[in-house]
Amino acid sequence: MSNDADTRKLVGRRGFLKGAAVAPAAMAVSAPELADAQTRVAVQAAAAASAGATAVPAPTPEQVARETSATPPQTPTPTVKVPGSDLMVEVLKRLGVEFCTSNPGSSFEALQESLVNYGDKPNTMPEFITCLHEETAVDMATGYGKAEGKPMVALLHGTLGLQHASMAIYQAYYGGVPMVIIAGRDDGFIQAHTANDMAAMVRSFTKWDAHPKTLPEALDVLQEAYRQAITAPTGPVVVILDTEIQKAEGAGVAIPTYRPPVIPGIDAATAERLAARLLAAKNPRLSVGKLRTPEGVKNAVKLAELVGASTATQSTSGPMSFPNRHPACGPGADTAYDFTLGLESGPADVAMMGPTIASIAALRDKMGVAFGGLRASPAPTTAPGGGGSKIGEKIDIDAEASLPALIAVVEKAMTPARRRAIADRVAKNAAANQKATVEGVHKALEAKRVGWNNSPVSLGRIYAELAPLIENEDWCLASPTAFSGSHHRDLWNHDKPYSYLGPQPAGGIGYGAGASAGAGLAARERKRIVINIQTDGDMNFAPGVLWTEAHHGLPVLSIMHNNRAWHQELMFLEFMAGARGRGTDRAHIGSTLRDPFIDYKKMAEAYGVAGEGPITDPNELAAAFKRGIASVKAGKPYLIDVITQPR
Amino acid sequence: MTLSSKLAIVFLALAAAFAGGASAQTAGDPARGKTLYFDHGCYGCHGYQGQTGARNLVGTNSPIIAKPEVFLFFLRQRGNFLPMIPSTAMPRFSEKALPDPQALDIYAYIKTFKLDAPDVASIPVMGQIEASAARAYQAGR
Numbered sequence: 001m002s003n004d005a006d007t008r009k010l011v012g013r014r015g016f017l018k019g020a021a022v023a024p025a026a027m028a029v030s031a032p033e034l035a036d037a038q039t040r041v042a043v044q045a046a047a048a049a050s051a052g053a054t055a056v057p058a059p060t061p062e063q064v065a066r067e068t069s070a071t072p073p074q075t076p077t078p079t080v081k082v083p084g085s086d087l088m089v090e091v092l093k094r095l096g097v098e099f100c101t102s103n104p105g106s107s108f109e110a111l112q113e114s115l116v117n118y119g120d121k122p123n124t125m126p127e128f129i130t131c132l133h134e135e136t137a138v139d140m141a142t143g144y145g146k147a148e149g150k151p152m153v154a155l156l157h158g159t160l161g162l163q164h165a166s167m168a169i170y171q172a173y174y175g176g177v178p179m180v181i182i183a184g185r186d187d188g189f190i191q192a193h194t195a196n197d198m199a200a201m202v203r204s205f206t207k208w209d210a211h212p213k214t215l216p217e218a219l220d221v222l223q224e225a226y227r228q229a230i231t232a233p234t235g236p237v238v239v240i241l242d243t244e245i246q247k248a249e250g251a252g253v254a255i256p257t258y259r260p261p262v263i264p265g266i267d268a269a270t271a272e273r274l275a276a277r278l279l280a281a282k283n284p285r286l287s288v289g290k291l292r293t294p295e296g297v298k299n300a301v302k303l304a305e306l307v308g309a310s311t312a313t314q315s316t317s318g319p320m321s322f323p324n325r326h327p328a329c330g331p332g333a334d335t336a337y338d339f340t341l342g343l344e345s346g347p348a349d350v351a352m353m354g355p356t357i358a359s360i361a362a363l364r365d366k367m368g369v370a371f372g373g374l375r376a377s378p379a380p381t382t383a384p385g386g387g388g389s390k391i392g393e394k395i396d397i398d399a400e401a402s403l404p405a406l407i408a409v410v411e412k413a414m415t416p417a418r419r420r421a422i423a424d425r426v427a428k429n430a431a432a433n434q435k436a437t438v439e440g441v442h443k444a445l446e447a448k449r450v451g452w453n454n455s456p457v458s459l460g461r462i463y464a465e466l467a468p469l470i471e472n473e474d475w476c477l478a479s480p481t482a483f484s485g486s487h488h489r490d491l492w493n494h495d496k497p498y499s500y501l502g503p504q505p506a507g508g509i510g511y512g513a514g515a516s517a518g519a520g521l522a523a524r525e526r527k528r529i530v531i532n533i534q535t536d537g538d539m540n541f542a543p544g545v546l547w548t549e550a551h552h553g554l555p556v557l558s559i560m561h562n563n564r565a566w567h568q569e570l571m572f573l574e575f576m577a578g579a580r581g582r583g584t585d586r587a588h589i590g591s592t593l594r595d596p597f598i599d600y601k602k603m604a605e606a607y608g609v610a611g612e613g614p615i616t617d618p619n620e621l622a623a624a625f626k627r628g629i630a631s632v633k634a635g636k637p638y639l640i641d642v643i644t645q646p647r
Numbered sequence: 648m649t650l651s652s653k654l655a656i657v658f659l660a661l662a663a664a665f666a667g668g669a670s671a672q673t674a675g676d677p678a679r680g681k682t683l684y685f686d687h688g689c690y691g692c693h694g695y696q697g698q699t700g701a702r703n704l705v706g707t708n709s710p711i712i713a714k715p716e717v718f719l720f721f722l723r724q725r726g727n728f729l730p731m732i733p734s735t736a737m738p739r740f741s742e743k744a745l746p747d748p749q750a751l752d753i754y755a756y757i758k759t760f761k762l763d764a765p766d767v768a769s770i771p772v773m774g775q776i777e778a779s780a781a782r783a784y785q786a787g788r
């Protein structure tokens with residue numbers, strides 16, 4: 001163990017804590033802080049006294065007395081040549097981790113110091129993103145992970161940070177969202193912030209965790225954590241990092257070479273078999289679900305184009321699926337498909353379906369909680385991944401990892417005659433799909449015109465007004481949209497893997513605001529804009545995320561779906577009251593956000609986000625949206641409060 | 648036949664049954680009805696103007712709101728079963744919870760709703776959305 005650990009033992013931090021514990025009850029609240037100040041000063045004193053020596057004597061009572069007074073402490077001498085935490089940051093840099101969301105905590109003071117100070121370009125890759133709540137930190141990682149299909153880091157303070165973040169972790173798990181969660185652990189400091197097996201608190205809903213005991217092991221573990229997060233089934237992983245290791249001597253410790261994970265795809269024989277069926281088909285079809293990364297989406301498009309397949313997509317209900325207005329996407333010219341290949345989706349004659357979180361849930365669920373939806377079902381009748389039940393042959397293999405082999409075989413088997421037949425089919429499908437799109441849009445507009453000039457504003461109008469304004473922007477719709485009618489589905493062109501990031505993975509409210517900010521991290525680096533149709537109930541769990549958007553210049557346009565209620569619950573209560581014959585006139589109690597109404601423009605302003613509203617006249621929407629889009633394109637988040645119809 | 652089309656037939660029959668007979672009901676007051684429509688949370692599933700949400704209350708030619716008697720019958724006859732999973736279906740309104748006079752006030756208010764649905768062709772934004780859908784797809788935008 002490191003020298004630093006020895007230092008800490010010698011200065012007897014537990015002693016200080018004991019002292020704090022016997023303080024009068026009235027002081028109990030401030031006792032930990034007192035201990036904090038005293039301990040830090042004592043550590044600094046010890047470090048100063050040691051003047052670089054490896055083992056230091058405990059400070060004398062006089063020294064402690066002097067150092068805990070108002071006298072400023074002497075500058076401590078560095079106890080290590082290369083801080084261990086610098087090496088940890090180097091590992092993250094080489095992995096290409098862009099961001100680290102966090103609320104500061106002493107259990108990772110060393111790592112935080114390295115993040116902000118280490119390297120040629122300190123505080124980049126990853127950049128420290130300041131969050132006002134740990135739930136936000138993890139929700140942001142979720143938004144980012146959904147948009148990019150790759151992990152960033154959420155850095156949490158011990159037992160406390162983990163608990164504040166726990167619902168967000170739980171949702172990331174349900175959603176199979178890759179992320180690396182690092183929790184600092186400081187066993188010598190405030191005991192309530194630590195635990196022997198800290199990851200146990202979230203083990204039942206994380207994919208993997210580790211608690212390395214040495215610095216070299218920690219560096220390996222960080223790489224393994226990254227590999228675990230991105231390997232199917234993707235999901236959140238946890239690394240517990242002790243302060244001793246963060247502060248350990250890193251001189252002479254090598255950064256291990258990163259080996260990307262090998263995610264198995266179909267074997268050569270299966271590739272041959274599937275390629276043959278696709279090529280033999282007169283009217284092949286792809287059923288595309290959620291792939292892991294943008295690369296998978298690219299290859300799905302390539303395969304559809306190569307074989308001239310019409311395609312079903314999930315891109316209007318979540319990320320990483322087939323672009324919904326691609327000429328191949330739609331019913332095609334003939335709906336009698338003679339071979340359907342599923343890519344993480346069905347129905348299909350053959351579907352490649354990689355492992356989902358459900359497949360490892362029982363293994364990880366050490367408490368036997370058996371979370372709903374992840375319980376092992378005795379005889380699974382439907383394929384995991386929402387594919388439906390009509391799957392002729394299910395191949396338990398990651399579709400994305402299988403695509404390159406399949407494409408290669410198809411390309412090799414291509415003949416001029418095949419090419420001609422395929423080109424013909426592609427043209428026919430494109431015409432039919434285009435027609436279907438135009439008709440679908442028209443039908444949708446026929447429905448959405450009802451209530452067009454209503455005040456409060458109709459939700460269909462919000463999405464419709466936005467459509468032409470974002471058409472030529474690179475946009476990402478990051479908020480869940482079920483509560484605002486999901487009108488983007490039939491009006492907007494979902495042509496990117498990140499066009500729509502989908503619902504709250506486990507239905508938890510308070511997620512949308514954070515996820516949108518996380519998508520904003522990805523967007524800021526890529527000159528993209530984020531659209532967040534923000535429900536009011538969701539906003540109020542952790543509104544401090546607005547400050548994070550302002551502070552870090554995140555291009556997030558939040559449009560309040562301000563129905564002044566947890567409206568979903570209000571409707572449930574109304575039905576319940578009616579069923580009991582008691583009337584619905586008291587159902588608003590506990591389910592509405594009135595008396596007083598919340599002023600979201602002021603809320604945004606308080607956190608440094610420009611805003612406007614409340615808008616009640618729908619004719620004012622377009623101009624406000626234009627101002628908002630201009631603002632976010634200039635790197636400034638913007639909030640527009642719109643008083644809306646409830647649904 | 649779907650349940651809702653069966654229901655429609657029932658209510659059409661009811662409407663016919665109530666036809667002609669002088670209404671025993673006194674006409675409701677739409678001003679009072681407006682307050683009651685809000686207080687009893689009708690807006691929650693039908694929108695503030697009866698044209699957003701679960702079911703439109705205007706422009707549908709529904710027999711249920713063609714006559715006050717049928718409307719009252721509809722409110723009272725909803726099932727009083729307890730949903731085993733949460734439901735946003737139309738609640739039952741008992742006589743005790745929403746007496747006839749108040750229900751008729753709400754009815755009178757509902758009857759003041761005017762359908763606000765301009766032609767698609769008359770809304771410029773909708774024209775842009777249609778043009779965009781008709782445009783050839785460009786990979787990567």
Ligand SMILES: Cc1ncc(C[n+]2csc(CCOP(=O)(O)OP(=O)(O)O)c2C)c(N)n1
Binds near residue numbers: 507
């Ligand atoms: C963390 C959490 N708490 C409570 C709920 C129960 N719940 C489901 S929907 C909902 C209301 C959401 O309100 P809002 O975000 O404003 O959307 P609205 O229904 O009003 O459109 C609540 C509280 C939940 N799903 N998650």
Ligand SMILES: [Mg+2]
Binds near residue numbers: 537561563566567
């Ligand atoms: Mg709401």
